[in-house]
Amino acid sequence: MSIIKNDFEKMTITKIKKSKNSKKLxxxxxxxxxxxxxxxxxxxxxxxxxSLNMSFAGKNDTLSATLEQMIYxxxxxxxxxxxxxxxTDMPFGTYNTKEQALENAIKIYxxxxxxxxxxxxxxxxAHIVKHLTSNSIAVVGHIGLMPQYVRSEGGYKVRGKTKEDEEQLIKDAIAIENAGAFCIVVEGVLSNVAQKITKCVDVPVIGIGAGNVTDGQVLVWSDMLGFFDEFxxxxxxxxxxxxxxVKQAVNQYRNDVQNASFPSKEEEY
Structure with missing residues (x-):
């Protein structure tokens, strides 16, 4: 039985927007x-x-990722x-001003x-997003728990626990949508707040650590497939x-080498 979706088709911004309230992304x-x-x-x-620098470079946060790495x-x-x-994630320090953001986004494009x-x-x-979208750069927003803010925020903190924070998150989502973002990632937010955010904007909201009430989900592949097991x-x-x-397979490979069962005659030239 094939695991590939028979109805798969390449997404476009138009299709992504139309998926709101009709298809989980x-x-x-x-x-x-x-x-x-x-x-x-x-x-x-x-x-x-x-996140590549956390998953595969052993860093404690995402801040060390560079534009050159992201392009590569x-x-x-x-x-x-x-x-x-x-x-593509625009890495930390590459969009501090709207001029810098546009210059670096153009490099990515x-x-x-x-x-x-x-x-x-x-x-x-929002002014950064507006400047990018006004210059033909398609933008996905990201609000809630934001990994690039980890040091200034003093760690990874779940958002939406107070009425004031809930109201700010809704303002954030609306501001990003009004600036032209076609999609918004909402991370580390209480599910009831994520639901309110999802309902207050007309663009799809993709959740991560925000419950199943959003328009879709995102996960880091090494987390969901169990390759990153430290946390x-x-x-x-x-x-x-x-x-x-993987460990079991490599261990079997080592054993096969040591007992000379690999390579076999069938695996020789």
């Missing part, structure tokens, strides 16, 4: 051609996240999934086949025991 991260090729006919869109990995992802709708960029921030970044966030469901499966 699936987003997954990828950082290379190998895995993007595996995901390309299944996920609605692929995010080249700055976006190119790899686009090579593996040339027909996919690929979104010119040097990769990314379909859009993602920007963290609410009302405080499991509460909101992650592991669909594969990846780390142990």
């Amino acid at each position: 699936t987003m997954i991260t990828a950082y290379d051609a190998l895995f993007s090729n595996l995901f390309k006919d299944i996920a609605d869109f692929i995010l080249v996240g700055d 990995h976006t190119n790899a992802v686009c090579t593996g999934a040339p027909q996919a709708f690929v979104i 010119q040097q990769t086949n990314a379909s859009a960029v993602k920007v963290e921030g609410g009302e405080d970044k 499991k966030p509460k909101f992650v469901r592991r669909y594969l025991d990846g780390a142990n499966l």
Whole structure:
């Protein structure tokens, strides 16, 4: 039985917007051609996240990711999934001003086949989003728990616990939508608040750690497939025991080498 969706078709911004209230969207991260090729006919869109430096470089946060890294990995992802709708995270420090943001977003567009960029921030970044979308850059917003704010916020904190914060999150979503974002990621927010955010905007809201009340979900692939086993966030469901499966396979390879059962005669030239 095939695991590929028979109804899969490449997403466009128009299709993404039309999915609001009609279809749950699936987003997954990828950082290379190998895995993007595996995901390309299944996920609605692929995010080249700055999470790569946490998942694969062993860093404590996302802040060390550079524009050059994001461009390199976006190119790899686009090579593996040339027909996919690929979104690139704009890394920390690359959109402090609207002029800087546009210059760096243009580099991403010119040097990769990314379909859009993602920007963290609410009302405080609405003018940045507006400047990008006014200059033909497609933007995904990101509000709630924002990894690039981890040091200034003093850690990863769930949002929406107070009435004031709930109201601010709604203002953030509306501001980002009005600035031209075609989609908004909402991370680490109480589910009842995420539901209110989802209802207050006309663009799709993609949740992560925000309950099942949003228009779709996004997960880091190494979390959901169990390859990153040092820490499991509460909101992650592991669909594969990846780390142990790999360890078992490599252990079997070592044993086969040591007992000379690999390579066999069939594996010789």
